[in-house]
Amino acid sequence: MKHAMIEHTATETPAKPSQTWAIAAVVVTLVLWASAFVGIRVIGASYSPGPLSLGRLLVGFLALSFIAVPTLRKMPQGWLNWRSGLAIVSYSFMWFAGYNVALNTAEQHLDAGTSALLINVAPILIAIFAGIFLKEGFPRWLIIGGFVALAGISLIALGSGQRSSVDLLGVGLCLLAAVFAALSVIVQKPVLRSISAVHATWLGTGIGALCCLPFSGQLVSEVASAPVASTLGVIYLGIFPTAIAFTTWAYALSRFDAGRLSASTYAVPAITVLMSWIWLGEIPTLWGFIGGLVALAGVALTRIRSAGKK
Numbered sequence: 262m263k264h265a266m267i268e269h270t271a272t273e274t275p276a277k278p279s280q281t282w283a284i285a286a287v288v289v290t291l292v293l294w295a296s297a298f299v300g301i302r303v304i305g306a307s308y309s310p311g312p313l314s315l316g317r318l319l320v321g322f323l324a325l326s327f328i329a330v331p332t333l334r335k336m337p338q339g340w341l342n343w344r345s346g347l348a349i350v351s352y353s354f355m356w357f358a359g360y361n362v363a364l365n366t367a368e369q370h371l372d373a374g375t376s377a378l379l380i381n382v383a384p385i386l387i388a389i390f391a392g393i394f395l396k397e398g399f400p401r402w403l404i405i406g407g408f409v410a411l412a413g414i415s416l417i418a419l420g421s422g423q424r425s426s427v428d429l430l431g432v433g434l435c436l437l438a439a440v441f442a443a444l445s446v447i448v449q450k451p452v453l454r455s456i457s458a459v460h461a462t463w464l465g466t467g468i469g470a471l472c473c474l475p476f477s478g479q480l481v482s483e484v485a486s487a488p489v490a491s492t493l494g495v496i497y498l499g500i501f502p503t504a505i506a507f508t509t510w511a512y513a514l515s516r517f518d519a520g521r522l523s524a525s526t527y528a529v530p531a532i533t534v535l536m537s538w539i540w541l542g543e544i545p546t547l548w549g550f551i552g553g554l555v556a557l558a559g560v561a562l563t564r565i566r567s568a569g570k571k
Contacts, residue, residue: 310365311476320499356445357469370431386443410559416552
C-alpha cells in the first residue's frame with residue numbers, strides 16, 4: 262500500500278519550474294534561429310556577409326549590455342581565469358564570428374531551407390563531441406543515426422549541385438558553420454558553470470564583433486545605401502536570433518546535456534522551410550526534400566538511445 266502511494270505520488274509530480282523554463286527557452290531558440298535563416302536570405306541582397314555579421318553582433322552586444330553590465334557585480338569572484346577566458350574567446354570567434362560569416366556567405370548561394378538542412382549536421386557532431394569530451398555517453402544509435410543523417414546531407418548537396426556548381430561552395434560553407442557551432446557548444450558548456458547565460462552571450466557577441474571589425478568600413482557604406490527595411494532586418498537579427506536566442510540557448514545548455522539538447526535543433530529546418538515558403542516562396546529541390554527526410558530519419562535513430570536516458 263505504501264509502495265503504491267509512493268509510486269502514485271512520483272507519477273503525479275509536476276516538472277520542476279527550472280526545467281519548464283529551460284524547455285520554454287529551447288522553443289524560443291528554435292523559432293528565432295529558424296527566422297534567422299529567412300532573414301539572412303532577405304537582407305543578403307543589401308548587406309554582404311561580413312558587414313551583416315558585424316552589424317548583427319554589434320546590435321546584440323548593445324542590447325545585452327543593458328542587462329549584463331549592471332549585473333557584473335553579481336558575477337562570482339574569480340570567474341575569469343585563463344581557462345574560462347580562453348574558452349570564451351574560442352567560442353566567440355568560432356560561433357559568433359566564424360559561424361555568422363560562413364552562414365551569411367552560404368546563403369548567397371543556397372536558399373534558406375537548404376541552408377538550415379545542411380546546418381543540421383551540427384547536432385550530430387555535438388552529440389559525438391559531447392560523448393568524447395563531456396563524458397555524456399557514446400550510444401550505439403548515435404553512430405547509426407549519424408551515418409544516416411550524413412547520407413541525407415549528401416543528398417541535399419547533390420540537389421544543390423544539380424542547380425549550379427557554384428552552390429557547392431554554399432554547401433561547404435554551411436558544413437563549416439556546422440563544425441564551428443558544434444565545437445562552440447562543447448567549449449561553452451563548461452563555461453556556463455561559472456557565468457550566467459546572459460554574460461556568456463554578451464561576451465560572445467562583444468568578442469565576435471571585435472573579430473569582425475575589419476568589415477566596419479564596408480558596414481558604414483552599406484548602411485548608407487541599404488533600404489531602411491534591410492537595416493531594420495539587421496537590427497531584428499541582432500536582438501532576436503542573436504541576443505535573445507543565443508541567451509535562451511545558453512540557459513538551456515546549462516541545464517541539459519549538450520548531446521540531448523542539440524537533438525532539439527533538428528526542428529529548425531522544418532520551421533525554416535515553412536517560413537521561407539510563406540515569406541520567400543523558396544522550396545528546396547526534390548533531392549533537398551528527400552535528403553531532409555533522410556537526415557530527420559537519422560535524427561529519429563539518434564533519439565532512440567536519448568529517449569531512454571534519464
